[in-house]
Amino acid sequence: MSTSLLSPSDTTGFGGIVKEYAWQWQNQPLRVVYETLGNGSPILLLPAFSSVSTRAEMAQLAKLLSPHFQVVAVDWPGFGQSSRPSLDYRPEIYQQFLADFVQAVFTTPIIVIAAGHASSYVLQLAHQQPDTFSKIVLVAPTWRGPLPTMGANPQVGGIVRGLVRSPILGQILYKLNTTPSFLRFMYRRHVFVDTAKLTPNFIAQKWQTTQKPGARFASAAFVTGNIDAVHNQSDFLALVESLTVPLMVIIGESSPPKSRTEMQTVAALPKVSSVVLPGSLGMHEEYPQEVFAAIDDFLHTPQN
Structure with missing residues (x-):
């Protein structure tokens, strides 16, 4: 488990x-790509899980933080520029990866800013290893994949996941669900608020992310709930209540109603700081300046 610089020709997320x-999972070697910017105390940025997940969605927030912190943003295994093998993606993979990555890259407790579905993994690691993080910021936190949110049971999710993983039919189904027009529809529905930001170039970049070899495997696991780290709200809330470090929750005012209600339930817990800002599930990418302004004092306030 080592780190190395990539060649200058590699595309970067934010300069x-x-x-x-x-990294290895059950003797399967994986190449995980991450990016650092700035100097100072370390902050780990974890992008949301999605079919278009990449550290680049954290780019503007990273740039805003970099004058004060050393920012580290990572592409999850199976997403972004990281390896995308045909693993049976499940929570154990990401739980172990996050623990190993933090141990390998950092030498002191760190601040972590996690978007969307990454929140559960951060909370689990904080529960298991309380000295890992010094502060936690959850931006539009979610814990349930799209199909379970729509009411599909695990059996249906398993069937869909199996179809998408199949060699020929799976590739066809995946391509139909990652066309530029479909990606635009999904962004307008619950990711971005300002549709003017969904330019042809923006959508083209997102589409290119979905077309990398092996992209459908981890994406299908996310969509069908196979990488849901918790399976009910009470478990998510219990993880929050077990924290021994400061927590701040950022809620998008235009988040889907069910998701916003669940975020507000977290925010109502004792000792949880929270704020409601413009945006929806992609607010960390759409409104990075507002997110930065909201968390700035929290990040710099000394712990009691």
């Missing part, structure tokens, strides 16, 4: 130093 973390 930082791009590195590679060599």
Whole structure:
């Protein structure tokens, strides 16, 4: 488990130093790409899980933070520029990856900013290893994949996941669900608020992310709920209540109603700081300046 610099020709997410973390899962080697920018106390940025997940969605927030912190943003295994093998993606993979990555890259407790579905993994690691993080910021936190949110049971999710993983039919189904027009529809529905930001170039970049070899495997696991780290709200809330470090929750005022209600339930817990800002599930990418302004004092306030 080592790190190395990538060649200058590699595409970067936000103009930082791009590195590679060599990781293994059950003897399967994976190349995990991450990027660092700035100097100072370390902050880990974890992008949301989605079919278009990449550290680049954290780019503007990283740039805003970099004058004060050393920012590290990572592409989850199976997403972004990281390896995308045909693993049976499930929570154990990401739980182990996050623990190993933090241990390999950082030497002191760190601040972590996690978007969307990454929240559960952060909370689990904080529960298991309380000295890992010094502060936690959850931006539009979610814990349930799209199909379970729509009411599909695990059996239906398993069937869909199996179809998408199949060699020929799976590729066809995946391509139909990642066309530029479908990506635009999904962004307008519950990711971005300002549709003027969904330019042809923006959508084209997102589409290119979905078309990398092996992209459908981790994406199908997310959509069908196979990488849901918790399976009910009470477990998510219990993780929050078990925290021994400061927590701040950022809620998008235009989040889907069910998701917003669940976020507000978290925000109502004792000792949880919270704020409601413009945006929806992609607010960390759409409104990075507002997110930065909201968390700035929290990040700099000394712990009691």
